[in-house]
Amino acid sequence: MKRFAQFVSLVLCTTMLLSACGGKPGNPSTSGIASTPGTSSATPGTSSKNELKVAIRAEPSTLDPHNSTALANFAVQRVVYDTLVVQDRNGEIVPGLAESWEVIDELTIRFHLRSGVKFSNGAELTAEDVLFSLQRATTEKGSASMFSSFDAENSEVIDPLTIDIRVKQPFAAIYNYLASARGDIICKSALEEMGAEAYGRSPVGTGPFVLTEWKTGDSLVLTRNENYWGSKPAYEKLTVRVITEAANRSIELETGGVDIIYDVAANDVERLESNDKVKVVSGPGYKFSYITMNMSMAPFDDIRVREALILALDMPTIVNVAYGNSATVADSLMAPTVFGYSKIGPYEYNPERAKQLLAEAGYANGLQVTVMLNEDRNFIDVMEVAQNMWRDVGVETDIQIMDQATLLSKAANGEVPMGVTNSTPTTGDPDHALMIWPTSYKSFLRNSNTKIDEYLEAGKAAYDTTERAAIYKEAMEYMWQQYNLIPICFTNAVYATGVDVENFVCHPGNTPNLAEVTFAP
Amino acid sequence: MYRYIIKRILMMIPVLLGVTFVIFSMMYISEGDPARMILGEGAQESEVEALREELGLNDPFLTRYVNYIKGIVTKGDLGTSYVTGRSVSEEIFDRWPTTMLLAVLSVLLATAIGIPAGIISATKQYSIFDNLAMVLALVGVSMPNFWQGLVLILVFSVYLNILPPSGFYGPIYWILPAVTIGTSTAATITRMTRSSMLDVIHQDYIRTARAKGLSERVTITRHALKNALIPIITTVGLQFGRGLGGAILTESIFSIPGLGKLMVDSIKARNYPVVQGGVLFIAIAFSIINLVVDILYAFADPRIKSQYQSQSRKKKRSTTQEKAGEAA
Numbered sequence: 001m002k003r004f005a006q007f008v009s010l011v012l013c014t015t016m017l018l019s020a021c022g023g024k025p026g027n028p029s030t031s032g033i034a035s036t037p038g039t040s041s042a043t044p045g046t047s048s049k050n051e052l053k054v055a056i057r058a059e060p061s062t063l064d065p066h067n068s069t070a071l072a073n074f075a076v077q078r079v080v081y082d083t084l085v086v087q088d089r090n091g092e093i094v095p096g097l098a099e100s101w102e103v104i105d106e107l108t109i110r111f112h113l114r115s116g117v118k119f120s121n122g123a124e125l126t127a128e129d130v131l132f133s134l135q136r137a138t139t140e141k142g143s144a145s146m147f148s149s150f151d152a153e154n155s156e157v158i159d160p161l162t163i164d165i166r167v168k169q170p171f172a173a174i175y176n177y178l179a180s181a182r183g184d185i186i187c188k189s190a191l192e193e194m195g196a197e198a199y200g201r202s203p204v205g206t207g208p209f210v211l212t213e214w215k216t217g218d219s220l221v222l223t224r225n226e227n228y229w230g231s232k233p234a235y236e237k238l239t240v241r242v243i244t245e246a247a248n249r250s251i252e253l254e255t256g257g258v259d260i261i262y263d264v265a266a267n268d269v270e271r272l273e274s275n276d277k278v279k280v281v282s283g284p285g286y287k288f289s290y291i292t293m294n295m296s297m298a299p300f301d302d303i304r305v306r307e308a309l310i311l312a313l314d315m316p317t318i319v320n321v322a323y324g325n326s327a328t329v330a331d332s333l334m335a336p337t338v339f340g341y342s343k344i345g346p347y348e349y350n351p352e353r354a355k356q357l358l359a360e361a362g363y364a365n366g367l368q369v370t371v372m373l374n375e376d377r378n379f380i381d382v383m384e385v386a387q388n389m390w391r392d393v394g395v396e397t398d399i400q401i402m403d404q405a406t407l408l409s410k411a412a413n414g415e416v417p418m419g420v421t422n423s424t425p426t427t428g429d430p431d432h433a434l435m436i437w438p439t440s441y442k443s444f445l446r447n448s449n450t451k452i453d454e455y456l457e458a459g460k461a462a463y464d465t466t467e468r469a470a471i472y473k474e475a476m477e478y479m480w481q482q483y484n485l486i487p488i489c490f491t492n493a494v495y496a497t498g499v500d501v502e503n504f505v506c507h508p509g510n511t512p513n514l515a516e517v518t519f520a521p
Numbered sequence: 522m523y524r525y526i527i528k529r530i531l532m533m534i535p536v537l538l539g540v541t542f543v544i545f546s547m548m549y550i551s552e553g554d555p556a557r558m559i560l561g562e563g564a565q566e567s568e569v570e571a572l573r574e575e576l577g578l579n580d581p582f583l584t585r586y587v588n589y590i591k592g593i594v595t596k597g598d599l600g601t602s603y604v605t606g607r608s609v610s611e612e613i614f615d616r617w618p619t620t621m622l623l624a625v626l627s628v629l630l631a632t633a634i635g636i637p638a639g640i641i642s643a644t645k646q647y648s649i650f651d652n653l654a655m656v657l658a659l660v661g662v663s664m665p666n667f668w669q670g671l672v673l674i675l676v677f678s679v680y681l682n683i684l685p686p687s688g689f690y691g692p693i694y695w696i697l698p699a700v701t702i703g704t705s706t707a708a709t710i711t712r713m714t715r716s717s718m719l720d721v722i723h724q725d726y727i728r729t730a731r732a733k734g735l736s737e738r739v740t741i742t743r744h745a746l747k748n749a750l751i752p753i754i755t756t757v758g759l760q761f762g763r764g765l766g767g768a769i770l771t772e773s774i775f776s777i778p779g780l781g782k783l784m785v786d787s788i789k790a791r792n793y794p795v796v797q798g799g800v801l802f803i804a805i806a807f808s809i810i811n812l813v814v815d816i817l818y819a820f821a822d823p824r825i826k827s828q829y830q831s832q833s834r835k836k837k838r839s840t841t842q843e844k845a846g847e848a849a
Contacts, residue, residue: 061604061605062605062606067606069559069560069561141559141560141564141568141572142559142560144568145560145563145564145565145568146563196606197606197607200605200606201607215778216612216615216616216778217615217616217619217778217779217782217783218688218689218776218778241688241776242776242778243687243776244773244776244782245687245773245774245776247671248674248686248687248774248775248776251674251678251679251686251687252685252686252687254679255678255679255682255685255686257685257686257687257688402552403553403789404558404789405552405553405554405555405557405558405789405790405791406551406552406553408553408554408557408558408561408562409552409553409554409557410552411562412554412557412562412566412569421562435563441563442566443562443563444562
């Protein structure tokens with residue numbers, strides 16, 4: 001027993017020694033002030049901290065803007081690169097690297113670049129870099145699809161600080177697309193010298209931060225770009241940690257390990273709100289979740305079945321169960337944060353009418369449907385409640401949960417009868433938000449409706465914003481009556497910060513401008 | 522002995538070929554298109570097809586497998602990650618030190634707890650300590666790692682705020698993950714040590730040692746433990762091998778950038794080259810651990826050493842005889 005006591009003491013001593021060796025990393029204290037790059041006039045040096053630590057949910061695969069398709073990549077790209085134009089806090093387009101622009105004709109826009117802007121490697125920004133970025137955006141795999149309306153071949157450099165950007169057909173969303181992450185301007189000479197793979201790991205941009213270290217699987221460390229053309233950030237170092245588990249991100253914030261967390265889980269919000277050391281920052285997001293019905297498959301080619309499936313669901317109850325306060329019931333086909341949004345719904349809950357419609361369609365004795373979805377917890381919750389509601393009107397549901405890769409392949413092959421999915425149009429433009437609707441889009445919905453195609457083409461081409469908003473309003477009212485998909489909800493963008501974090505503005509698309517953040521003195 | 526080691530290393534080749542073939546086949550038949558995952562839902566079919574062609578995904582199974590093996594053998598090339606565009610070796614070696622450290626720490630902790638606890642339990646069979654140790658070992662074996670990890674985070678990070686909940690930046694960060702994995706491993710080692718020691722303690726030679734007047738300490742450590750070590754070494758080796766493969770759940774819970782997490786992310790993304798490279802790497806690590814365990818047997822038990830030596834002597838003798846026969 002004596003020896004056992006000695007052994008226990010040894011273990012305890014070792015544990016204490018290990019605890020003493022490492023210190024919980026604190027946040028070094030120096031100073032700095034608020035600054036909004038390009039718009040505010042703050043100077044660095046008066047904030048109470050000199051390092052901002054944020055936690056995101058996935059590691060960026062690359063920081064090459066034209067081979068990026070994940071939101072995680074965009075979160076970091078936001079502070080490394082700049083775009084020609086920028087969407088401000090109200091979604092308005094304001095100057096970025098281009099200080100002004102003029103419409104030459106309906107297919108050509110001339111951009112005048114700021115002078116004296118330098119990349120992080122010291123090279124000066126010229127129109128050649130912009131043209132190279134555009135050409136790359138239209139050809140590289142991560143951006144070509146989205147930039148297919150741009151005519152890079154016929155776009156031309158007028159002088160070192162002027163470029164004419166052309167589009168293939170009238171394209172009203174041009175500014176939103178140029179302001180998106182895929183519109184980031186890269187350094188031509190650096191990319192040609194380094195190659196795409198190395199550039200994606202050590203990006204050269206004109207943004208307020210420069211990537212200095214990438215600890216694979218763990219974090220990215222960025223330092224302030226001292227040659228930044230706009231107002232410099234208030235702190236010197238930005239550490240972006242990758243913490244996959246939502247619960248862990250919350251705990252890291254609560255225990256002071258990080259200052260800001262992205263993608264706060266719905267079930268953590270209440271706890272975080274009751275903690276006086278943290279603030280929950282949330283607002284309407286771009287994300288729209290919905291249940292699709294494959295229009296090329298029976299029985300979904302019968303509008304009565306589609307309508308019945310929609311009317312049988314009490315969506316406010318479903319959203320409340322699955323999302324709590326972190327989402328609102330979808331009352332349109334795109335989120336209120338997207339240009340051209342108009343409230344149309346939600347659909348009424350009318351199980352009696354649903355039964356009647358099913359009987360009319362020949363399913364009085366019941367109907368069997370298959371719904372495929374990925375492992376998203378919210379989606380699973382939605383389907384579990386929906387399954388019971390459909391059962392009440394005689395619809396039996398086979399829920400098939402699979403990983404995202406399998407689901408996407410099945411959707412591409414047209415093998416998903418019903419699916420649960422979402423879209424996050426990071427450009428904030430209806431052309432992007434409604435991209436699942438045209439006949440040419442082969443995925444979950446498999447729509448084939450020339451009237452919808454015509455509406456969307458007209459909306460794409462209308463430069464006049466009033467006219468454009470009217471087109472989309474009419475289009476969505478028509479689409480709403482087609483019962484092609486079952487809208488679930490618009491998910492809020494939910495972040496949480498430490499109480500000392502100031503000037504953090506909620507961004508609907510998960511790319512808040514971290515360069516604007518300051519700390520309370 | 523050296524011949525035995527070389528023979529074992531050569532025997533690893535068919536094992537590794539078998540492993541690569543099985544994992545290659547499994548990834549081949551799994552649903553989900555890597556090209557579609559990379560390009561996203563909105564990509565046109567023609568773009569997806571072009572990428573499939575670029576990645577060689579349209580080639581027949583055997584062509585792809587042969588090219589893969591050829592790449593490894595001739596250039597040591599494990600391929601390129603579909604997601605990041607980096608070489609698979611780089612991806613694995615970035616993560617491996619973390620996984621290795623976690624495996625070493627957890628096995629050290631488990632051994633430090635498990636072997637003494639097992640010995641004491643065996644020598645004081647049915648005592649309070651033995652009963653308590655066995656109950657704790659049962660709890661340790663039964664408790665899932667993910668649950669234990671979460672409880673530790675809640676207690677030590679959230680309520681007591683003395684240990685960080687995630688990351689792997691230094692000794693203080695190592696404690697919770699190492700304890701999470703180490704306790705369940707310790708439980709296994711305790712049970713194995715106890716049963717192995719009990720077998721030995723009742724042997725005649727232990728009674729003889731005691732009858733000779735040897736102290737209890739010498740009897741247990743020099744005579745009993747040494748003879749009971751073989752199953753214990755096997756268990757520790759297996760647990761260490763498992764640890765090198767990456768503790769998938771523990772790494773996820775504590776946000777540790779290890780091999781397990783890389784593998785899970787890669788499987789979800791259908792990142793075939795990384796999955797294949799990772800499995801091959803784990804298989805090599807496991808084979809080496811097994812070899813080391815076999816060599817350790819020889820040190821623990823001289824009978825096994827002489828067995829290895831006699832095998833090689835026998836082989837040498839038969840080769841000489843064959844040669845002599847041929848010469849005749």
